[in-house]
Every structure is written in structure tokens, then in C-alpha cells.
Amino acid sequence: xxxxxxxxxxxxxxxxxxxxxxxxxxxxGRPVRFSAILxxxxxPKATLYRMLQTLTNQGMLTQDPDTQAYALGLRLVRLAHExxxxxxxxxxxxxxxxxxxxxxxxxxxxxxxxAGQVIYVDKRNATDPxxxxxxxxxxxxxxxxxxxxxxxxxxxxxxxxxxxxxQSFHDHTPATLDTAIKLMRxxxxxxxxxxxxxxxxxxxxxxxxxxxxxxxxARVIGALSITTSTARHALDTLDGFKPAxxxxxxxxxxxxxxxxxxxxDPSAHSPS
Amino acid sequence: xxxxxxxxxxxxxxxxxxxxxxxxxxxxGRPVRFSAILxxxxxPKATLYRMLQTLTNQGMLTQDPDTQAYALGLRLVRLAHExxxxxxxxxxxxxxxxxxxxxxxxxxxxxxxxAGQVIYVDKRNATDPxxxxxxxxxxxxxxxxxxxxxxxxxxxxxxxxxxxxxQSFHDHTPATLDTAIKLMRxxxxxxxxxxxxxxxxxxxxxxxxxxxxxxxxARVIGALSITTSTARHALDTLDGFKPAxxxxxxxxxxxxxxxxxxxxDPSAHSPS
DNA sequence: CGGTTGGTTCCACATATTGAAACCGCATCT
DNA sequence: AGATGCGGTTTCAATATGTGGAACCAACCG
Numbered sequence: 105x106x107x108x109x110x111x112x113x114x115x116x117x118x119x120x121x122x123x124x125x126x127x128x129x130x131x132x133g134r135p136v137r138f139s140a141i142l143x144x145x146x147x148p149k150a151t152l153y154r155m156l157q158t159l160t161n162q163g164m165l166t167q168d169p170d171t172q173a174y175a176l177g178l179r180l181v182r183l184a185h186e187x188x189x190x191x192x193x194x195x196x197x198x199x200x201x202x203x204x205x206x207x208x209x210x211x212x213x214x215x216x217x218x219a220g221q222v223i224y225v226d227k228r229n230a231t232d233p234x235x236x237x238x239x240x241x242x243x244x245x246x247x248x249x250x251x252x253x254x255x256x257x258x259x260x261x262x263x264x265x266x267x268x269x270x271q272s273f274h275d276h277t278p279a280t281l282d283t284a285i286k287l288m289r290x291x292x293x294x295x296x297x298x299x300x301x302x303x304x305x306x307x308x309x310x311x312x313x314x315x316x317x318x319x320x321x322a323r324v325i326g327a328l329s330i331t332t333s334t335a336r337h338a339l340d341t342l343d344g345f346k347p348a349x350x351x352x353x354x355x356x357x358x359x360x361x362x363x364x365x366x367x368x369d370p371s372a373h374s375p376s
Numbered sequence: 377x378x379x380x381x382x383x384x385x386x387x388x389x390x391x392x393x394x395x396x397x398x399x400x401x402x403x404x405g406r407p408v409r410f411s412a413i414l415x416x417x418x419x420p421k422a423t424l425y426r427m428l429q430t431l432t433n434q435g436m437l438t439q440d441p442d443t444q445a446y447a448l449g450l451r452l453v454r455l456a457h458e459x460x461x462x463x464x465x466x467x468x469x470x471x472x473x474x475x476x477x478x479x480x481x482x483x484x485x486x487x488x489x490x491a492g493q494v495i496y497v498d499k500r501n502a503t504d505p506x507x508x509x510x511x512x513x514x515x516x517x518x519x520x521x522x523x524x525x526x527x528x529x530x531x532x533x534x535x536x537x538x539x540x541x542x543q544s545f546h547d548h549t550p551a552t553l554d555t556a557i558k559l560m561r562x563x564x565x566x567x568x569x570x571x572x573x574x575x576x577x578x579x580x581x582x583x584x585x586x587x588x589x590x591x592x593x594a595r596v597i598g599a600l601s602i603t604t605s606t607a608r609h610a611l612d613t614l615d616g617f618k619p620a621x622x623x624x625x626x627x628x629x630x631x632x633x634x635x636x637x638x639x640x641d642p643s644a645h646s647p648s
Numbered sequence: 649c650g651g652t653t654g655g656t657t658c659c660a661c662a663t664a665t666t667g668a669a670a671c672c673g674c675a676t677c678t
Numbered sequence: 679a680g681a682t683g684c685g686g687t688t689t690c691a692a693t694a695t696g697t698g699g700a701a702c703c704a705a706c707c708g
Contacts, residue, residue: 116430117695118665119394123434123451130458139685148667153687155665158388162395163491169595172686176459178490179395181497184456185513186402187448218450219435225453241457389664390696411654420698425656427696444655650708657702664695671688678681 121147125155126164126176135173188240193317193326194226197356201228201328204352208330208345213312215251216326217259218243220270222252225326247271247287248280250302250314251327256287257294258316258324264291279305299346301339302329309334313342315353319361328353393419397427398436398448407445460512465589465598466498469628473500473600476624480602480617485584487523488598489531490515492542494524497598519543519559520552522574522586523599528559529566530588530596536563551577571618573611574601581606585614587625591633600625 128144129136138156145152156174159165163179189195197214205212205228214226222244246252246267256267273282281287294300302312314329330345400416401408410428417424428446431437435451461467469486477484477500486498494516518524518539528539545554553559566572574584586601602617 116433118390119427119430120434122391122394123436126455130455130462132462133458134462137685142685149686150667150669150688151665155391158391161388162392164395175462176455178459178488178495178497180452180456180459181513182490182495182515183398183402183448184452184459186405187450187452187456188513190402190404190406190447216450218454223450223454225450241453241460243454393696409654414654421655422657422698422700423696652707653705655702655704658700659698662695662697664693664697666691666693666695668691669689672686674684674686676681676683678679 122155122159125152125159126180129165129174130176135168135171135175137171137173141174184241188225193356193360194240196359197226197317197326197328200352200355200359201226204328204330204348205229207348210336210345211331213251213329213331214326215244215249215255215329217246217252217255217267217324220246220267222246222249222255222327224251245271245274245276245306247273248276248302248305250300250312250329250331253287253290253294253302254300254314254316254327254329255324257291257300258318258322276306277304277308279303281305298350300327301342302331303339304334311337311339311342313345313349315349317353317357317360319357325357325360328356394427394431397424397431398452401437401446402448407440407443407447409443409445413446456513460497465628465632466512468631469498469589469598469600472624472628472631473498476600476602476620477501479620482608482617483603485523485601485603486598487521487527487601489518489524489527489539489596492518492539494518494521494527496523517543517546517548517578519545520548520574520577522572522584522601522603525559525562525566525574526572526586526588526599526601527596529563529572530590530594548578549576549580551575553577570622572599573614574603575611576606583609583611583614585617585621587621589625589629589632591629597629597632600628 125141125145125147128141131144132140138153141156142149142152147155156165160167160174160177163177165174166177167174193216194214201212201214212228213224215222215224217223224242224244225240227240244252246256256264259267268284268287271284271287273284274280275282281290290300298315300314300316302310302314304311310331310333312329312331314327316324317326317328319325328349330342330349332342397413397417397419400413403416404412410425413428414421414424419427428437432439432446432449435449437446438449439446465488466486473484473486484500485496487494487496489495496514496516497512499512516524518528528536531539540556540559543556543559545556546552547554553562562572570587572586572588574582574586576583582603582605584601584603586599588596589598589600591597600621602614602621604614
């Protein structure tokens with residue numbers, strides 16, 4: 105019934121609260137002491153205390169022995185390593201992204217959708233060395249990024265509805281599509297052309313061309329983008345990347361599909 | 377009382393179980409269906425079911441709509457992004473690692489210790505492009521890796537004891553130090569010389585020189601290693617890297633210290 | 649069409665979580 | 679020194695939560 109997913113104030117049971125605490129600690133972005141967490145949390149002192157202890161025991165948090173500040177634990181990193189491997193299509197997409205980045209000599213992003221937000225799971229920077237984990241895991245808005253729009257455009261109606269309801273439509277730049285109506289119209293174009301553009305809608309001077317990655321029939325499982333700046337490319341020259349981008353996106357989609365249904369999955373899916 | 381930290385069968389409360397389930401799913405390394413998890417878990421059907429539902433609600437797991445297989449969720453990736461930023465010293469160490477890798481033209485690892493295990497939080501591969509997240513988050517044994525031994529050597533007695541009790545002492549290669557006694561003896565040498573070697577103890581043909589990263593008085597907060605193969609370097613030529621390695625380790629330790637105690641922390645620590 | 653596997657829901661019971669209040673240690677203030 | 683306050687830890691009864699055996703439903707298979 106409850107279409108509402110997590111995000112703040114999800115509140116299923118004890119683990120919900122525990123995870124909220126994790127988010128809370130994460131939000132600080134640096135080690136925090138007990139009292140700081142306390143006043144940011146709705147939980148009463150004693151409860152929070154035990155929760156923190158439990159989480160620390162579990163390795164989800166670590167507590168500095170000197171300053172007794174809590175920070176996210178390494179178990180999380182360990183888990184995430186797995187999460188990244190299995191839940192994201194990053195590992196599958198890797199070779200294609202490498203190739204694409206090398207070919208176009210621009211920054212390439214691989215993103216997925218989570219709770220209406222875009223989450224970058226990989227990035228290849230053709231010029232600079234690399235940015236690594238510092239980028240993977242980053243989240244961003246869906247309504248004003250190329251990858252976000254590319255994915256939105258190919259969502260099923262109900263999922264789109266859900267996703268739209270989560271957008272905050274803040275005006276990042278003058279070009280930002282700041283209403284659901286404008287966005288919807290653009291999504292039609294995107295569906296038609298097969299690619300989405302970010303026309304400095306998120307950050308001034310930054311533009312990109314993005315394509316959805318589709319699996320099986322027509323499920324979006326991610327998006328791929330080539331990002332550059334107005335200093336390097338005019339908006340309309342972005343189309344030069346279109347063939348390479350689309351090819352890479354298709355290749356990744358195909359690879360993902362093959363990986364999901366190697367040939368033996370007994371409880372298969374509805375015929376394609 | 378219970379020195380035992382997490383790992384399987386930790387069992388504090390509900391969240392403990394929830395996290396165990398996460399580990400379980402992670403262990404599969406690929407999306408798994410309900411029944412598969414069920415038979416790997418001690419939990420009864422109904423309980424596990426609700427647990428999975430909760431975790432899915434919370435975004436810690438995702439369930440494929442077609443095959444209803446569970447996989448680690450993107451929220452985890454998001455959290456880990458933060459965890460990596462704040463709990464690990466990777467972000468601080470980054471520039472130093474880059475420099476070191478460039479200087480020595482060999483693979484450089486940055487690792488930390490968690491529950492007696494080594495966890496790699498960063499890696500720089502001087503020759504190949506990069507390995508990214510695919511490496512960060514990886515865990516390995518402490519007793520037979522350079523970084524592991526370097527950290528063990530500088531643990532406080534009680535922590536060392538705890539860590540040792542968690543080692544499994546499996547013979548990876550003929551050179552593996554397979555008993556606590558042998559290991560202890562080696563730790564003395566490491567303390568004396570300031571660096572640890574991996575003499576093909578983990579993988580044949582792979583050798584490394586590692587140094588602990590120390591903060592404030594004498595707390596190990598991580599370790600740094602330069603890894604190469606017997607094909608490229610003889611064991612005794614590794615010493616050539618020693619100065620650069622030690623310098624980098626010291627620099628990182630210093631930077632971490634400055635970062636931890638910028639200058640204003642009111643509830644400071646014992647005078648340094 | 650009946651048997652089986654795989655997943656979901658019920659419900660009485662027990663356990664784990666709750667949170668006000670008391671407590672401790674330690675630094676600071678007078 | 680002695681008092682005061684703040685940050686962190688512990689206790690304990692009330693109760694909300696999670697538990698898990700068993701029944702249930704659906705879909706697939708023979």
C-alpha cells in the first residue's frame with residue numbers, strides 16, 4: 105500500500121530507526137560526538153545511546169578511542185564493495201565505458217536511479233587521471249541532469265509518477281526545467297530522439313548528452329552520459345557524440361541482459 | 377564481557393540480525409531469491425521474510441521486479457560513499473598516494489584494519505589506468521599481507537590479542553607465516569625496522585613492502601604498501617622503496633592528525 | 649487435475665526496545 | 679577546595695516489537 109519508500113522518517117521498525125541513525129551520522133560528513141547526534145535525532149538519549157552501541161558493535165559505525173566521535177564504519181565500505189559489484193551495472197559496463205571515454209576524450213558518467221534520485225555509479229575522466237570512489241556513490245537530482253532525464257523518459261507511467269513526486273524542482277540555473285509540465289514535455293522529445301541533453305540546467309557552463317540503458321523489453325536500468333563544458337563544445341556539436349554514445353548504451357544494455365539471464369534461469373521472466 | 381565483535385553470529389538485537397542478512401545477501405555476490413537466502417539463514421521463514429521486506433523498504437536491498445531476486449541496494453552505495461569519505465583516510469591520503477605511485481611506478485595500496493581483517497580503501501596502479509571501487513572495499517587477511525603485518529605490529533597489546541584471535545592462519549603459499557608464534561616474532565622485526573615485507577606469503581610471485589601509518593602518539597590508523605612481482609623486482613631490491621614509502625606514510629599520518637585535531641577541538645585529548 | 653515448490657499472511661507469545669530518571673566522571677566556575 | 683554543569687552511561691518497569699509455527703495462496707510441473 106504504502107508507496108512511500110524510505111528517505112527520512114521511514115520508520116519501519118527498529119532497523120528503520122537504526123538506518124536513520126546511520127544516515128544521520130553520514131549527513132554530518134565528519135566524525136561526530138554523541139550529543140551532536142542526539143540533538144539531530146528524534147530519539148531519546150538512552151535509546152539513541154544503545155542504538156549507537158549496537159551499530160558500533162556491528163561495525164557499521166566506528167568510534168574514535170580518543171575523541172569518542174562516531175563515524176561510519178568500515179563494514180559499510182565492505183558491504184558497499186559488494187553492493188557496487190552486484191547491484192549496479194558498473195562492473196558490466198566498465199569495458200564499454202573505458203572504450204567510450206577513450207574514443208570521445210570527454211568525461212563519461214554511468215548512473216542509476218534510486219528513489220527518484222540519480223546516483224552515479226561510475227565515472228571515467230578521459231583527461232585527468234581519475235576521481236574514483238570520490239565520485240561513485242554521489243547522488244544528484246533527476247530532473248535537471250542528462251542521465252536523470254534519460255532515465256525518467258523511459259520509466260513506466262507509475263514509476264514516473266512516483267519519481268516525479270520526489271523531485272524538488274529547485275532552480276539551479278536559468279535553464280533549469282522547474283516544473284513537472286516542462287519536464288514532461290521534454291521527456292517526450294527524449295523518447296523520440298533517444299538521447300537527453302543537459303543544457304546547463306544543473307550547472308552553468310556544463311552540458312551533456314545522455315542516453316538511457318535499456319534491458320530486456322524496455323526497462324531502464326541506467327543511463328550513460330558524455331559531459332563537457334561550453335568552453336570546449338557548443339551545444340549542437342554534442343550530437344557528434346550521439347552515435348558512439350548510443351552504441352555504448354546499447355552494448356551495455358545487451359551485456360546486462362545476457363548477464364541477468366545467462367541461459368539457465370529456471371524461473372525465467374515473461375517472454376520477451 | 378563479550379570481546380567478540382560482529383562477524384557472523386553477532387546477534388545483538390534485531391538490527392544485528394538485519395545486518396547479518398545483509399552480509400548474507402552480500403556473500404552470494406549476485407541477486408538471490410527468497411528461498412536461497414532462507415536456507416542460508418538461521419532465521420525462520422516468516423521472520424526472514426519480514427526482515428527482507430523491511431530492508432527493501434529501506435533501500436538497503438533492491439528486489440528485481442521480474443525475477444524477484446534480492447540484491448544489495450543503492451542506499452548502501454550512497455552510504456558507503458560517505459563512509460569512505462569520512463571514516464577512511466583515503467581522501468586525506470589521496471595526494472600522497474598519487475605522488476608515491478608516480479614516483480615509484482609500482483602499485484600502491486592503502487589499507488585499514490577492521491575486525492582483524494585488512495580492508496583496502498584505495499589503490500593506485502601506476503601502469504594500468506585504474507581499478508577503482510572494484511578494489512576499494514576489498515578485504516583480505518592480516519597475517520599474510522604486508523599492510524596487515526605492518527598494522528598488527530603497531531597495535532596495542534590487547535588489540536593485537538583480539539586481532540590475532542581472529543586470524544585463520546591458512547597456508548596460502550609455502551612462505552605463509554602460519555602460526556601466531558611465527559607471526560609475533562616477525563612483528564618484532566617489523567617494529568624494529570619500521571617496515572613489513574610480504575615475501576610471497578599471500579600469493580606466489582607477489583611481494584611487497586609496507587609501512588604503518590601512525591597518528592598522534594603511536595596509534596596505527598592504516599598502512600601503505602608498494603606491491604610488485606618477483607618478475608620485476610627481487611625481494612632485497614624492495615628496500616630501495618623504503619625511503620619514499622616511509623616518507624609518504626609519515627606525511628599521511630601527519631595530515632590525518634592535523635585533520636582530526638584542527639586546532640579548536642574543545643574536548644581535546646591528552647596533551648601531545 | 650492433484651502434487652509440489654516458492655512466497656505471503658495470521659496470530660498468540662515472548663523478547664527486545666523504550667525512555668524517564670538516576671547516576672557517574674570530569675571538567676570548569678567561584 | 680567545593681560546588682555546578684555537562685556529556686556520557688546505566689537501571690528498570692511498561693509495552694511496543696519482533697518471533698515463528700502453521701495455515702494459506704499462487705503458480706508451475708508432471
